[in-house]
Amino acid sequence: MSLKKKQQLGLYEEPNLSAAYTPPTHLLPIRVSAAYDTYWRFAVERQNVFFRRLSNDQMPWSTDPIISLHKFTNAYRASDRVSQYLIRHVIYRDDLPKTVVEVFFRTLLFKFFNKIETWELLQNSLGEITFENYLFENYDKVLSQAMLERKRIYSAAYIMPPGGSAFGHKLKHQNHLRLLELMMHDGVPQTLTGLTRMQSAFELLRSYPTIGDFLAYQFVTDINYSEITNFSEMDFVIPGPGARDGIRKCFSDMGGLNEAEIIRLMVDNQDQEFERLGLDFKSLWGRKLQLIDCQNLFCEVDKYSRVAHPEIAGISGRIRIKQKFSPSGKISAPWYPPKWGINEKISDEFQTIKVGEKIKAKKRN
Structure with missing residues (x-):
């Protein structure tokens, strides 16, 4: 039975990912909750959805019921629809x-x-x-x-x-x-x-x-997406309200670090955490998650945890995700600030995808 049908019949229950969770100890004296591991799993699955859509895969793009039903931004801020429009149609x-x-x-x-x-x-x-x-x-x-x-x-x-x-x-x-x-x-x-x-x-x-x-x-x-400045996205970070809520849910004790330092901890430890959890994170054509991305991911995991970890309190007290996911179909190949040096890689990959689609179309005919 499809997820949508289960909802219509009132048979669908949102998952609780905190059941029987054993917190890792490798960050002590920092202490984490079940939402900490969810942060990394969410990043992987949301990025997978991005690449599945780019590859023109058929729906559903995720087996995660929360991601399938609700609207979340991309793992990388620059991949989001409005950021892409700004880069392509306003700046350049x-x-x-x-x-x-x-x-x-x-x-x-x-x-x-x-x-x-x-x-x-x-x-x-x-x-x-x-x-x-x-x-x-x-x-x-x-x-x-x-x-x-x-x-x-x-x-x-x-x-x-x-x-x-x-x-x-x-x-x-x-x-x-x-x-x-x-x-x-x-x-x-x-x-x-x-x-x-x-x-x-x-x-x-x-x-x-x-x-x-x-x-x-x-x-x-x-x-900084433009040529006006050329700062590294690893220079500086300011946590927004949603990120602070997400940090509170992921960390039961920040071990004396402030919120900006926690975000930097996430960036610095991303490879080790993906490996610890056995996750295969597909980066942005070699560009790792930056401070702005990990800040945004905390916002999204705050929302995700309202459903996945309802027992974990944040700051705002919100308990629902307002926006439902409304798919718009295939998305076009992304284009990023040229100074990042990844647009050429994207172009090559999409040429390969187009060739593969033509071969499949010929076989069907």
């Missing part, structure tokens, strides 16, 4: 100016809303999205009209503070446009090019109204 555009100023303007404009539909609305309404042609009145008109039509212009992935106390406008998007204007006026794009540490860039962004720790870290990661 052959038809738009590639100057530091213009790339920064496009990147922050996109990220303030973090919604593909909003970017495309602006693009379709205003033509080329450039700082050179930017006018507050034009952008405000398009976005205000969208709101009057009850369209959502902001993503629900994270909350942008309204900014009214800093910039004085009634509507949130108006304040965010003014914030972007202020950053452009202050020469933030040019300042970023002279910075050598991700933390310095984070502190620069953090100094602006409405941008807190979590947003500053997310924005600097997105800017």
Whole structure:
């Protein structure tokens, strides 16, 4: 009987992965819960789903009922749909100016809303999205009209503070446009090019109204996909609210480490932990999990554990996963920042996949 049918008949029970769990002792004095091993298993299976979809495998892409039913981001942040759109269609555009100023303007404009539909609305309404042609009145008109039509212009992935106390406008998007204007006026794009540490860039962004720790870290990661900066994703990490919840669930005692140090521990120990659990983790064409990825994985394992480990309390007290997985079919070959040096490997692999699909099609005919 299919998983969907079991749900319809009320026969499906969510698994409890904590039963008879014996915690490992190799991290003492750090103490972990059953969710710690789940973290690594989730990373492997979510990455497997990514590669199965890329290979055009038929559904279901996972035998894990929780992953099959609920929506989770990818193991690698840059593989997610919105990040891929940002990299391909906002940052690396052959038809738009590639100057530091213009790339920064496009990147922050996109990220303030973090919604593909909003970017495309602006693009379709205003033509080329450039700082050179930017006018507050034009952008405000398009976005205000969208709101009057009850369209959502902001993503629900994270909350942008309204900014009214800093910039004085009634509507949130108006304040965010003014914030972007202020950053452009202050020469933030040019300042970023002279910075050598991700933390310095984070502190620069953090100094602006409405941008807190979590947003500053997310924005600097997105800017770093471009050629404006060239920080290692291993330089610096800031745990967001969801990650802190996930850390609390995975660790019953952090042994004196803070949350950022715990995330670095995960990155440093990933090979050993996959080996300890007998897991085969397929990396991103040789690129291991970075700090931003392990931070994000804690967010996802927090959600996963609400079902898999309901007895393990986090910080927020949430007990359900809101979003269900709604498959959109095959996904296209991913494309990452060229400076990572993996796009050539992806191209070669997908050429092999295409040849294999042609051979299979000939045999069927």
